[in-house]
Structures are given as C-alpha cells and as structure tokens.
Amino acid sequence: MQVDFHYYATYCAAFIAGWSHEESLSIADSAQFVDCCSRTLLDKVGAPTAAATTQLQLELMESGADPLSLQNITRIWASFHFLPANLFAERKKCSKQYLNKYRLICNVNSTLLADTVELARGRSLEAVGVAMHILADTWAHRYFAGTPSLVINNTGLDFYELVPDGEGFRERPVHFNNNPASPDDPEKGLYTNSLYQWDENSVMNLGHGRAGHLPDYSYARYRYLPAWGEYREIVKDNPSDYMYAFRQMVYALKCLRKKGIFFETDVYDTEAVRPYEDRIREILEKRQLIASQDWKAFGESLSGQPIPDFTTETWTREYSEASKENRDDTRLGRFILAALAQKSMVTNRIFKSGSLLAGISVNIEEKGFKGVQVYRKLLKLKQEEDVHD
Amino acid sequence: MTNMNRIKNFLQGIGLILFGLILFLDPRGGLSVVIGLLGLGLTLRGISTLFYYRNMAKHMVGGRLVLYRGLFFLDAGIFSSTLANAPSVYLIVYIAAMNLFTALVAFLRARESKKLGSRLWILRTLYGTGLLVMVSVAIVHGIYYHRTDTAVYVYALGTLYSAARKIGSSFQKSAIAYIP
Numbered sequence: 040m041q042v043d044f045h046y047y048a049t050y051c052a053a054f055i056a057g058w059s060h061e062e063s064l065s066i067a068d069s070a071q072f073v074d075c076c077s078r079t080l081l082d083k084v085g086a087p088t089a090a091a092t093t094q095l096q097l098e099l100m101e102s103g104a105d106p107l108s109l110q111n112i113t114r115i116w117a118s119f120h121f122l123p124a125n126l127f128a129e130r131k132k133c134s135k136q137y138l139n140k141y142r143l144i145c146n147v148n149s150t151l152l153a154d155t156v157e158l159a160r161g162r163s164l165e166a167v168g169v170a171m172h173i174l175a176d177t178w179a180h181r182y183f184a185g186t187p188s189l190v191i192n193n194t195g196l197d198f199y200e201l202v203p204d205g206e207g208f209r210e211r212p213v214h215f216n217n218n219p220a221s222p223d224d225p226e227k228g229l230y231t232n233s234l235y236q237w238d239e240n241s242v243m244n245l246g247h248g249r250a251g252h253l254p255d256y257s258y259a260r261y262r263y264l265p266a267w268g269e270y271r272e273i274v275k276d277n278p279s280d281y282m283y284a285f286r287q288m289v290y291a292l293k294c295l296r297k298k299g300i301f302f303e304t305d306v307y308d309t310e311a312v313r314p315y316e317d318r319i320r321e322i323l324e325k326r327q328l329i330a331s332q333d334w335k336a337f338g339e340s341l342s343g344q345p346i347p348d349f350t351t352e353t354w355t356r357e358y359s360e361a362s363k364e365n366r367d368d369t370r371l372g373r374f375i376l377a378a379l380a381q382k383s384m385v386t387n388r389i390f391k392s393g394s395l396l397a398g399i400s401v402n403i404e405e406k407g408f409k410g411v412q413v414y415r416k417l418l419k420l421k422q423e424e425d426v427h428d
Numbered sequence: 429m430t431n432m433n434r435i436k437n438f439l440q441g442i443g444l445i446l447f448g449l450i451l452f453l454d455p456r457g458g459l460s461v462v463i464g465l466l467g468l469g470l471t472l473r474g475i476s477t478l479f480y481y482r483n484m485a486k487h488m489v490g491g492r493l494v495l496y497r498g499l500f501f502l503d504a505g506i507f508s509s510t511l512a513n514a515p516s517v518y519l520i521v522y523i524a525a526m527n528l529f530t531a532l533v534a535f536l537r538a539r540e541s542k543k544l545g546s547r548l549w550i551l552r553t554l555y556g557t558g559l560l561v562m563v564s565v566a567i568v569h570g571i572y573y574h575r576t577d578t579a580v581y582v583y584a585l586g587t588l589y590s591a592a593r594k595i596g597s598s599f600q601k602s603a604i605a606y607i608p
Contacts, residue, residue, distance in 0.1 A: 083546040097537045107429060107597050114604070134483040190488040237497060239480060266488045387606035399429065399603040410603030421607050 040179045041255050044281065046071035046349045047334030049171050051341055052285055055311055056292035060344045062164055066292070068349065069168025069374055070175070073119050075351045076378065084355045086366075087413040090375040090382075092119045092169070096219070099242040109240055110398040113143070113186040117397060118385040119169070119378075120176050121145035121185030121246055122152055126392035139394040140191050141267060143184040147177045147283070148304035151388060156291050156302040158380055161424070165370060166377035167295055171288055173381070178284035179254045182265055182273055183247040186396055187240045194249045195264030200228055201274075202260075203324070213261065215251060223252060225326045257281045257323040257330060278323040285319060286312050315341075367416070376420055383414060429602045437598035444591035451584035455577035462583055463519055467508040474502025520570040520579045524563050527582065531559040 049070040053063035076092040094102070094115060102108045117123055124146030130138060152174060159170040184191045198215070201208040215232040223230045233248030247254045253261055254275070262274045286307035293311075294302045312319070315337070322333040338346050358371040366372045383400070390400035401409045408415065429437075451458035477498030485494035534556030542549035562582045569578035 079541055079544050079546050079548070082548060083544055095540060097533065097540050100533050101537055103593075105593075105597065106433060107600065107602055110429075110602070130487075133487055137484045137487055140484075190484045190491070193488065193490075195489050237494070239484065264489050266490070268489065269487075270489055383604055383606050386604040395430070397604075400606045401603045402606050402608060404608055408605055410601050410605050412601065414605040417605065417607050 040175050040281075041329060042071055042074070042349055043330040043334050044175055044179075044257065044284075045074060045172055047331055047338055047346065048285060049168070049175070049288065050346060051315075051334065051338045052171070052288035053292050054338065054341050055315070056289045056308075057296055058292065060342045063342070064346070065164040065370075066168045066171060068354075069165040069370075069377075070172040071168075071349050072165075072351065072354060072374060073169055073172040073378075076374065080351065080355065081375075084359045084371070086358060086371060086375060087379075087416075089411050089413045090378045091115060092378050099245070102242060104238070104240045106395075107398075109187065110396065112242070112245065113389075113397045114382050114386055116185030116246055117143055117145075117389065118185075118382045119173055121180050121183055122149060122155065122173055122177050122385070123184070123389065124149040124151075124177075124181075126151070126388055126394075135393075137190065139392075139396055140184060140186060140188045142392060142394065143186050143188075143389070143396065144191060144267065145177055145183060145185065146181045147280075149177070150304070151385065152177060153302050153304050154384060154388075155381065156295065158384060159377070160295055162380075163373040163377065165374040166380070167292070169374070169377045169381060170295075171291070174288060174291055175284045178280040178287075179277070180247055181280070182275070183250070183254070185246055187242055187245045189236070189239045189241070189244045189266065191265075191267045192244050192246060192249055193235075193266035195266075198250070198261065198263045200253075200259065200261045202228075208260065210262075213251075213253070223256075223328055225256070225258070225328065253277075256328065258326045278320065281323050282316075282319065283307060376416055379414055379417055380420070383417060429597070429600075434598040437594045441591040441594035441598065444587050444594065448584045448587035448591060451580055451587065455580040455584075458580045458584070459519065459576050462580060464509070466518070466522060467505055469505070470501055470508060471505030474498050474500070474505050477501055517570070519576065519583070520566060523579050523582055523586075524567055527559045527563045527586070531556040531563070534559065 046067045050063045050067035053066045054060065058066065073092045076090070077095045078088045078091045078098055079095060081088045081091055092115060094112065099112070102112060121143070122145055123143045126142050128142050130141055133141070155173050156170050159166040198213040199210045200213050202211050211228045214229050216229065217232065217234045219231060221231055230251040230253060232251035233243040235249070236243040238244075243249075250263065253259045254277070257277050259277045260275065262272050264270060265273055286309055289311050290306050290308040291302055293308060294300050318337060322330050322337065325333065335346050354371045354374070357369045358366055361369050361372075367376065386397045387400040387402070389397040399410070403418065408418065451462070475498075477494060481491065481494045481498055485491035488494075534552045538549040538552035538556060541552060562585065566579040566582045569575040
C-alpha cells in the first residue's frame with residue numbers, strides 16, 4: 040500500500056471509528072511513517088537504527104547476504120509489511136529450510152495480527168498507527184513473504200491483469216520491465232518489477248518485488264502463479280481486499296478506543312462503513328497510480344477539517360531539537376518504542392516456531408536481558424506501564 | 429546468531445586473513461591460486477545449487493530450471509579447473525567487475541545519504557573512490573604493464589576486508605530481547 044491508503048484512508052478509518060481529528064491525524068501520520076523510517080533517516084537524527092521499519096532500495100542493495108543482514112531484512116519486512124499468517128503451517132515432503140520460509144508467507148486474519156493490534160492497546164497513538172499499517176498491509180501483501188526468497192516470492196511468467204470491461208472483465212497480459220525509473224502505465228498494462236535473480240536470498244526476491252507494485256494499487260485485479268503455490272493460480276482482487284482492510288481498520292480502531300473489547304480476527308465494521316461504501320468503492324476502483332487526492336477529499340468531507348500533506352520533516356525536527364532525556368516523549372521517540380515492541384514480538388514468534396530467519400529472541404523472564412542494547416527501552420516502557428497500572 | 433555461527437565466522441575470518449597475507453607475500457604464486465579458487469568456486473556453486481534444488485527449488489513453480497543451472501555450473505567449474513594456464517586477464521576482469529559494482533552502489537548510497545541529510549555520505553564517497561582508484565591501478569598495471577600482481581593485491585585487500593567483517597560480526601550483539 041502507499042501513502043494514499045496508509046495516510047489518508049487511515050485518517051478516514053480513525054475518524055469513522057470515533058477518534059478526534061487531531062488523534063486521527065496522529066494515527067495516520069504514524070501509519071505512513073512506517074514506510075519512511077529507514078536506517079538512514081534514523082541515523083540522520085541520532086536515533087537508534089535498530090528501530091528501522093523500512094529499508095531504502097539502496098540500503099537493500101548494500102545489504103550483504105550474510106545471516107545477520109538477512110535476519111535484519113526479515114525482522115523489518117516480516118514485522119511491518121508482510122506479517123506471517125501461520126508460523127506453524129505444514130507442508131508435506133519438504134525440508135525444514137523450505138518450511139521456514141513457507142511459514143513466513145503473509146496473509147490476513149492471523150493470530151499474529153490480533154497480537155499486533157493488542158500490542159498497541161493502552162499505548163501511544165503512534166503505536167496505534169504502526170498497528171494499522173501492518174493490518175492494512177496484510178491485505179495488500181498477502182501471498183508474499185517478508186524475507187528474500189526465490190522459491191516463495193517468485194511469480195510465473197503468466198501474469199494477467201483483469202481489466203473492467205462493460206459488466207465483466209477482460210484479461211490482458213501484464214508486461215513487466217526492470218527499469219525502476221520507468222513509471223507504471225495502467226492504461227497499457229506496463230509495470231516495473233524487480234529483476235529475476237537466481238540467488239535464493241537476493242533482495243530482488245524480497246516481498247512482492249517480482250509482482251511489481253500491482254499489490255499496492257487499489258484498482259488492480261490480476262491472476263498469476265505464485266512460486267509456492269504448486270501450480271495453483273491466485274486471483275487477487277485488490278478493490279475487494281482494500282475494502283475489507285478499511286472495514287477491519289475501523290473495527291480495530293474502535294476496539295483500541297474501548298477497554299475490555301479485544302480485537303478478534305475476521306470481524307469487520309461493515310455497518311459503520313456502509314454510508315460511505317459507494318464513495319470508497321469509487322476511489323478504490325479508479326484506475327490511478329495514487330489515490331491521495333480522492334482520499335484526502337473524502338477525509339476532509341468527513342471531519343470538515345483540512346488534512347495537511349504528509350511530511351517526515353516534523354518528525355525529525357521535533358526529535359533533533361529535544362534534549363536527550365526528553366527524546367522518548369517526542370513523536371519519533373514514541374514511534375521507536377512501538378517499532379521495537381513490534382519487532383521484538385514478531386522475532387520472538389518466528390524464533391519460537393523453530394526458525395532463525397529473523398534472528399534469536401531472548402525471553403528476559405527466562406534468561407535476563409541479552410542482546411541488542413536499544414531494546415532495554417522496552418524494559419523501561421514495561422516498568423512504567425506496570426507502575427501506571 | 430548462534431554460538432556455532434559465531435565460532436564459524438571467526439574461524440573463517442582468521443582463515444581469510446592468513447590467505448590474504450599469503451597473497452601479499454607471494455603475489456605471483458597467489459595468481460594461480462586465485463584463478464584455481466575461481467574455478468573451484470564455480471564447481472562448489474554447482475554442487476550447492478544442486479543441493480538447493482533438492483531442498484527448496486523442487487517445490488517451486490519452474491524449479492526445474494534451478495536443476496539445469498546447477499548442472500551447468502558444475503560442468504563449467506570442472507572444465508575450468510582442468511585448464512592448466514588460464515589467462516590472468518580473467519582475474520583482472522573478475523576483480524574489476526566486482527569492485528566497480530560495489531563502488532557504484534557506494535556512490536549511489538552516498539548521494540542518497542546526502543539527500544536525506546545523513547553524514548554517512550562522506551564515508552561512502554571515500555569508500556567508493558578508494559575502490560575506483562584500486563581498480564584503475566589494477567587495470568592499468570595489468571593491461572599496459574602486464575603486471576598481474578597488482579590485481580592480486582587488490583584481491584588480497586578485498587579478502588582482508590571480508591575477514592574483518594566476518595570477525596566483527598562474530599562479536600556483534602544480535603539477539604532480540606522479548607518482554608512477555
């Protein structure tokens with residue numbers, strides 16, 4: 040998903056769920072910031088780089104294929120963009136090595152998603168935004184894994200877009216090219232994807248790179264053969280999936296506002312969204328590469344307030360100007376805490392499934408504090424929450 | 429990283445340092461060793477690709493291609509190992525290509541870091557420039573003066589750099605704390 044959904048649509052969902060204009064803006068801002076919080080950005084302001092929630096293309100290119108680099112990639116992409124659906128999935132007659140990667144395939148309504156939403160409960164608005172980003176991405180990025188893997192993330196050559204035609208659809212072959220500078224052209228069916236790389240762990244085989252940006256376009260409907268699918272085709276209907284994502288966000292955001300109502304998977308707030316459904320469907324179906332203006336207009340009509348454009352400048356400025364001891368109380372400081380908590384949880388779940396793809400997780404209740412020092416911040420957060428409770 | 433991986437990384441790093449030092453001390457003898465290693469590397473790549481097919485790629489749509497690729501590498505590796513006097517130009521081309529690609533990525537990263545306001549752009553520019561200078565010297569010496577030992581020195585420097593990274597990563601804290 041892109042800024043149109045992560046920022047503007049998240050704002051709309053939060054407002055419909057009952058959050059105020061200011062709160063909705065903070066949640067939406069944080070949801071979009073997940074796509075901007077790279078190691079380079081954090082390094083610029085002297086923030087802990089272990090809290091990165093995304094990687095720039097060149098950061099990925101620079102990253103090695105050694106275990107530590109691959110674990111870092113997996114921690115970031117599986118935690119924030121491709122939440123694994125079933126870490127105990129089984130598949131007959133395959134090696135453990137294959138199974139570990141197969142289990143990282145993202146899909147909707149997982150127990151890990153429920154854990155993700157509940158992790159934000161009682162925490163900052165930034166934590167709520169992080170959870171909404173992850174929730175929304177499970178719908179866009181389903182069937183791909185947040186780890187470099189040719190055997191999982193590659194797609195077959197037969198890739199067709201289903202283009203609306205009268206009452207139905209006509210199939211049109213998707214023409215992919217590998218030039219990142221060439222813009223996608225939905226009218227001609229020309230899209231950019233990542234280069235085919237033989238190496239299993241090449242960053243070109245990360246996530247939905249081989250399917251280009253098609254999963255990120257709300258209008259797109261397409262069918263293809265996923266590498267892991269045993270020659271069974273997948274038909275992806277983004278307008279329908281994005282509508283589910285929106286309804287689920289409204290439901291999740293309502294849950295997080297109220298004490299005692301826990302988030303359950305496969306529940307959608309259809310009623311709250313119904314009055315706006317036609318307008319939302321119209322935005323989702325419109326064949327455009329970015330739907331920010333339409334979502335923005337919709338959001339402003341909901342709240343009657345202007346929605347400013349998203350910028351990372353305010354995040355970094357506030358953090359840089361704060362004194363060292365007050366940095367955790369800035370928006371970026373709270374975002375970093377939320378990001379570390381999410382990474383820690385997802386790494387723990389993957390580790391407990393018997394896989395080292397995201398690294399080693401140390402339960403501090405069993406073994407005391409070990410490992411990357413910046414995670415001590417979580418210990419402090421937990422102690423503060425315990426005192427508060 | 430598991431303790432076993434740390435020990436493995438550390439020992440590999442020590443091995444690479446020794447190898448790099450040998451290349452520095454005897455660049456002429458080192459040339460044939462490096463060319464031999466490139467052939468051996470191709471053979472090992474073929475074998476590992478066949479293992480990769482057996483463990484992973486056979487489950488993948490179109491995975492049969494991986495099997496053919498493994499057989500090709502194996503064949504090419506065995507063939508190149510049988511060549512008694514492989515021309516040293518292969519080594520120069522190989523080293524130049526590897527280092528030029530790394531330098532290109534370093535420059536692109538430097539530009540990106542500068543754009544985002546990170547001070548790391550200076551370090552990256554220096555790294556990229558250093559690589560370019562080394563490659564240029566190796567090419568000029570190899571082509572115009574027919575001296576291949578410079579290419580071997582560049583290769584040895586790369587080996588020492590890899591060794592330092594391996595040893596460094598074996599001491600790096602990597603476990604992620606989890607607070608239930």
